[in-house]
Amino acid sequence: MQARVDKKLTQAQLAQLINEKPQVIQEYESGKAIPNQQVITKLERVLGVKLRRKK
Numbered sequence: 001m002q003a004r005v006d007k008k009l010t011q012a013q014l015a016q017l018i019n020e021k022p023q024v025i026q027e028y029e030s031g032k033a034i035p036n037q038q039v040i041t042k043l044e045r046v047l048g049v050k051l052r053r054k055k
Contacts, residue, residue, distance in 0.1 A: 001029045003047040018042040 004014050004025075011029070015022040020039060027033035035051075044051050 003049045003051075004029075007047060014043075014046065017046045 011025040012022040015025045
């Protein structure tokens with residue numbers, strides 16, 4: 001959420017950029033959804049941040 005706010009994007013704008021529904025972004029940010037690796041990859045690319053921890 002912080003990276004999205006830093007880029008001055010709404011949830012709907014971010015969802016459109018990664019071709020997902022705004023509800024997906026909302027559920028990720030609220031912790032209701034389990035992140036999908038493909039969506040995480042798209043979010044990292046669009047936001048320019050790393051969202052995954054290295055194991």
